[in-house]
Amino acid sequence: MFDVQVVSDGNVKLVGRLDASQAERAQKILRDLPGPVAADCSELDYVSSAGISVLLELHRRLSGAGQAFRLIGMNPRVRTVFVYTGLDKVLAIE
């Protein structure tokens, strides 16, 4: 299961597994999120290409509006998924 917890203005926490079965739900939660956004990924256990697409869409929307989108505290295995797809060079991963 995947969840987005709004911690405070512009700060969210991504929790659980962002796979293809959760992508549509995640998209609905994130599409109205105002920017800038800092996403705590310390409890994000898994992400697939479908999940990456959702995050990339949010990145595109916010960057189009001149606002930042940062992914923070990712565990090494989840980070590997971004590295293998080359998106560690596109998204702000801290």
Added chain:
Amino acid sequence: MTAEVWNRRFPRDVAALRAIFEYVRSYVAHEHLDPGCAFDADLVLEELFTNLVRHNRGAHEIEIAFSRADGDLVLTVRDFDVDPFDPTRRVNSAAPDAGPDLSPGGRGILLIHRLSKEFTYNYSGRTSTLVARLDVKRARES
């Protein structure tokens, strides 16, 4: 001695992913593999399965099988009564120096190439068979 093969069929629906991941956990525990193997196997199977769900209109179920070969974890996915569809050829950006592939389907196939020692496709008797071979040692170390 014949290597043990686990296989099970799952509904052609992304909602089946949860059951597929549970099946991976069971096999990884049975084989005493590192949890890192489960992460890689989940990822490769999700990308294979969702590609077939998206692109094929075949039988109601897709088969997933696990086996071991020379220590590697071998993931086999079979799609029955389908036209040929070879996802191994969908992307040519598996080269280590390739830039980011920003297309949704391309990223999934790229991940399979990156995580697998071998990734092959075979089509016979209207059945597509995809095999991804994972290096258990590499999954443990990464």
